[in-house]
Amino acid sequence: MQLSARGLDLIAKFEGLRLKAYPDPGTGNEPWTIGYGTTVYPDGRKVKKGDVITKAQALEYLQYDTTKFANAVGQVVGVPLNQNRFDSLVSFTYNVGISAFSRSTLLRKVNAREYEAAAAEFDKWVYAAGRVLPGLVNRRKAERDLFQEPLAKEKP
DSSP states (O other), rough: OOHHHHHHHHHHHHOOOOEEEEOOTTTTSSSSSTTTTBBBTTTTBBBOOOOOOOHHHHHHHHHHHHHHHHHHHHHHHHSOOHHHHHHHHHHHHHHHHHHHHTOOHHHHHHHOOOHHHHHHHHGGGGTTTEEEEEHHHHHHHHHHHHHHOOOOOOOO
């Protein structure tokens, strides 16, 4: 399954575009981030303080990164997903990381087809460095809402 344009837009919206590297907002340190949330360039180098890129590069890195995260979601989710659920899980994983998603109760609930319980798990992932971040609260609400939104053909 591939990330839709809507899913890509969701990630881009919450990551925001920054053409100069900046420290993690939760820790004020590593990982350094650039573009739309890129922390490691496609060639494997870590983003570091002082790095600067173009908007075209930011879009290229976003496409590369989202493909990697979409593939990871596809590998660990063992049940069929509609596009909205897939997109929300890719956005979530893009933000928290593949390892954290792979070990999460959210994933266990999805794989058990406990979709309402899975949706409730998004709200637990709003902390960075032990603090609730308003940006994460907003992002998780958007991801949860998308996860719970049926596709047009699924509506009664």
